[in-house]
Amino acid sequence: MATWKNEIESRKTFAIISHPDAGKTTLTEKLLYFGGAIREAGSVKGKKNQRHATSDWMEIEKQRGISVTSSVMEFNYQGHRINILDTPGHEDFSEDTYRTLTAADSATMLIDAAKGVEAQTKKLFKVCSMRGIPIFTFINKLDRQGRDPFELMEEMEDILGIRSYPVNWPIGMGQDFHGIYDRHAKKVEWFNPDSPSQTEVVYVNGTDDPKLKERIDPQLLAAFQEEIELLDVAGDAYDEERIKSGELTPVFFGSAVSNFGVQNFLEYFMEWAPAPVGRESDQGFVSPLSDNFSGFIFKIQANMNPKHRDRIAFMRITSGKYSPGMQVNHVRIGKNMKLHQPTQFLAKDRSIVQEAYAGDIIGLYDPGTFRIGDTLAESGTFSFEEMPHFSPEHFAAISVKDAMKHKSFEKGLQQLTEEGAIQLFKTYQRVPEQQIVGVVGVLQFEVLEHRLNNEYNAHIKMENLPLSVARWVDGPAEAMNTFTRKQKNLALDRNDRLVALFENEFQLNMAKDKYPDISFHENSYFV
Numbered sequence: 047m048a049t050w051k052n053e054i055e056s057r058k059t060f061a062i063i064s065h066p067d068a069g070k071t072t073l074t075e076k077l078l079y080f081g082g083a084i085r086e087a088g089s090v091k092g093k094k095n096q097r098h099a100t101s102d103w104m105e106i107e108k109q110r111g112i113s114v115t116s117s118v119m120e121f122n123y124q125g126h127r128i129n130i131l132d133t134p135g136h137e138d139f140s141e142d143t144y145r146t147l148t149a150a151d152s153a154t155m156l157i158d159a160a161k162g163v164e165a166q167t168k169k170l171f172k173v174c175s176m177r178g179i180p181i182f183t184f185i186n187k188l189d190r191q192g193r194d195p196f197e198l199m200e201e202m203e204d205i206l207g208i209r210s211y212p213v214n215w216p217i218g219m220g221q222d223f224h225g226i227y228d229r230h231a232k233k234v235e236w237f238n239p240d241s242p243s244q245t246e247v248v249y250v251n252g253t254d255d256p257k258l259k260e261r262i263d264p265q266l267l268a269a270f271q272e273e274i275e276l277l278d279v280a281g282d283a284y285d286e287e288r289i290k291s292g293e294l295t296p297v298f299f300g301s302a303v304s305n306f307g308v309q310n311f312l313e314y315f316m317e318w319a320p321a322p323v324g325r326e327s328d329q330g331f332v333s334p335l336s337d338n339f340s341g342f343i344f345k346i347q348a349n350m351n352p353k354h355r356d357r358i359a360f361m362r363i364t365s366g367k368y369s370p371g372m373q374v375n376h377v378r379i380g381k382n383m384k385l386h387q388p389t390q391f392l393a394k395d396r397s398i399v400q401e402a403y404a405g406d407i408i409g410l411y412d413p414g415t416f417r418i419g420d421t422l423a424e425s426g427t428f429s430f431e432e433m434p435h436f437s438p439e440h441f442a443a444i445s446v447k448d449a450m451k452h453k454s455f456e457k458g459l460q461q462l463t464e465e466g467a468i469q470l471f472k473t474y475q476r477v478p479e480q481q482i483v484g485v486v487g488v489l490q491f492e493v494l495e496h497r498l499n500n501e502y503n504a505h506i507k508m509e510n511l512p513l514s515v516a517r518w519v520d521g522p523a524e525a526m527n528t529f530t531r532k533q534k535n536l537a538l539d540r541n542d543r544l545v546a547l548f549e550n551e552f553q554l555n556m557a558k559d560k561y562p563d564i565s566f567h568e569n570s571y572f573v
């Protein structure tokens with residue numbers, strides 16, 4: 047196999063999905079630390095508070111101290127190249143976060159042992175399961191008293207519909223935390239609270255090995271043995287196929303802040319997580335090992351440097367190898383173009399890419415030529431699947447204050463829609479027509495107002511609407527006819543697809559009962 051194909055095979059591109067405060071920053075730091083990408087754990091955390099990072103941020107982001115630095119972090123570990131896609135977790139949660147997941151080949155779901163499956167994890171999980179990618183679970187904060195591990199597994203099944211295969215299992219928890227037992231490799235990693243990252247590993251002959259008796263008090267040991275027996279007898283067995291399709295999640299326990307259990311997780315992840323996976327296009331499946339370089343834009347980051355109003359378009363390389371000076375076909379606009387100084391990101395540094403392979407993410411300087419979902423290919427005119435839209439959670443009617451500024455207002459709205467920061471709808475069959483903006487995270491409204499003001503000199507009027515759910519609808523003609531006549535709050539999306547807006551889930555469920563022939567889709571992926 048050509049060496050560039052080995053490069054592709056050695057790659058793992060994944061995202062960490064979690065609810066704020068579960069420990070994503072901490073876990074990312076430890077992973078980068080193992081890869082030698084940062085010298086001291088703590089460097090990633092710093093970025094949240096950093097005033098002057100590598101480039102200047104948007105003012106609003108500076109004020110709020112939101113990190114927009116690294117959209118992807120890379121490191122090498124034991125001959126593998128690992129790309130971690132960053133999914134913003136706090137107030138800056140947005141549709142971007144969902145879309146970023148379309149660039150990942152697998153995901154790590156991070157769960158706080160005391161809190162279990164939380165709201166944001168559930169939303170992000172849904173996007174991953176829609177694509178059927180493998181999900182690895184890390185249950186964090188075992189150094190504190192958390193919930194019963196069986197209860198957590200049950201919750202994962204009830205709320206997310208995924209079965210678990212615990213690869214390791216905790217011996218005690220909180221004050222009583224002794225370590226983890228690796229069921230797969232039959233070894234124990236002892237936890238030493240005084241120096242937690244110094245892991246002592248002991249191979250054992252099952253759970254009744256005398257080496258365990260020496261260190262665990264009889265009551266705790268008996269409980270632990272019973273748990274393992276229960277897992278062995280009644281739990282799901284290791285099943286490569288079910289893990290690959292995202293039906294079964296390998297589960298790991300540990301404590302990210304103590305750097306305990308992280309390496310155990312990382313080693314299994316290296317072995318089990320998929321190498322870059324190809325993508326469907328309108329002309330068939332594109333294999334990552336194809337000679338033809340191709341990729342798609344999944345995220346556009348504006349204002350990397352406000353002085354130049356430049357933007358960076360993030361491309362997931364789907365196939366082949368990138369080399370400097372390459373010409374590609376911009377399929378949507380039918381133009382051949384040279385890729386300008388693609389950038390890669392390492393923690394907070396940026397550097398010019400010399401070579402990159404399927405599975406990698408590169409940042410392209412974007413003078414305004416790219417849209418979310420665009421396909422670039424060295425040769426051919428195929429397009430990758432359309433990037434889905436997801437239901438916004440906040441809606442506002444929007445208009446420009448000064449009618450003279452109408453043109454630049456419209457231009458700004460279009461631009462921001464293309465970047466994927468907002469979704470734009472127009473009311474259906476209502477006179478006069480009204481424009482409605484939908485966002486996933488409420489902060490996007492502020493970003494919208496700020497940018498229209500600053501970049502397009504357009505002052506806007508925004509009126510929040512009491513709506514929180516959007517569903518893309520379709521169904522047989524007759525049913526649709528009745529539905530569109532009777533249902534209120536209908537709108538058209540940017541591609542003139544019909545969307546029904548609801549105040550809440552309750553209203554949505556009422557509509558589902560009332561119109562059983564209509565399908566209500568959570569995202570625009572179905573078309």
Ligand code: GDP
Nearest residue numbers: 066067068069070071072187190301302303304
């Ligand atoms: P994020 O919001 O998911 O990025 O979470 P952070 O990594 O910022 O962590 C949130 C808080 O949880 C911080 O105070 C961390 O120090 C703490 N934390 C992270 N991992 C652990 C852990 O294993 N045990 C305990 N006790 N605290 C942790």
